Amino acid sequence: MTAPSHLQAALSDLLGDARLVAETLPDTDLKLWLIDADNMDRAFSPEETRRILEEPPYWSFCWASGLAMARFLAEHPQWVEGKRVLDFGAGSGVAGIAAAKAGAMEVVACDLDPVALAACQANAELNDVQLGYSTDFFAETDRFDLILVADVLYDRANLPLLDQFLTRGSQALVADSRVRDFQHPLYRRLGILEALTLPDLAEPWEFRRVSLYHAAR
Structure with a gap:
């Protein structure tokens, strides 16, 4: 099976x-188009490191929180x-x-990066499902039953978004393995799940423990 040419070109750049x-x-x-693990098992040049830091191909990984969320929804389909x-x-x-x-009756994949949305579309086709696509969360109307949020809080600057998710959906389900002092009056922890990032980045064990939080307005 050959990867979509536009995604392969973006990664090759x-x-x-x-x-x-x-x-x-x-x-x-589930199947995803992921960066080949063999590509990660080597030293990167300074130029490659610069490019990765400036424009990380995060869409070519399945992060631990996303994997944990996917497993949770498969085991508890009543959520969606x-x-x-x-x-x-x-x-x-x-x-x-x-x-x-x-x-789910309808699913909209929302991401600022058009390449990530192209990856979402390719992965949706790989799994024989249909998604809608959006680049602007705040342009969406308040019509969703559930906002899914996986591996977004790695940057603490994103924590204020916890208040915004319930402006577009009546409930939010957040999966995170990074914030150790998670405190928000609207969110309660449902449990802790174990998962890993693929390809395996040999992350510390603590980042393989994914907390799942739920909020409803």
Whole structure:
């Protein structure tokens, strides 16, 4: 199976020898176009490092929080079944695709990066589901039953968004492995799930423990 040419070209611009491969995610029936693990098992040149930092190809990874969210929705489809769902900061689209597979009536993948949305579309096709696409969360109307948020709080500057999710959806489900002092009056922790980033970045064990938080207005 050959990766979509536009996505491969975007990745090659950053890492000339990097290749996208279709990988089945562990303990799921989902597949994603991910950067080949062999490409990560080498030293990067200073120029490659600069490019990665300036324009990280985050859409070519399945981050631990996204994998945990996808597994949770597969095991608990009642969270999304028959509902309108928005996947905020969608990246690869894994959470939104899982929602669609679990029976959501509508799923919109929302990401600022048009390349990420192209990855979402390619991954949706890989999993035989249909998504809608948006580059501007705040341009969306308040019509969603659930906002999915996976691996967005890695930057603490994004914490104020916790208040904004409920302006576009009646509920929010947040998966995060980075914020250790998570405190918000509207969000309660549902539990802790274990997952890893793919390809495996050999992250510390603490980042493989994903907390799931829920808020409703």
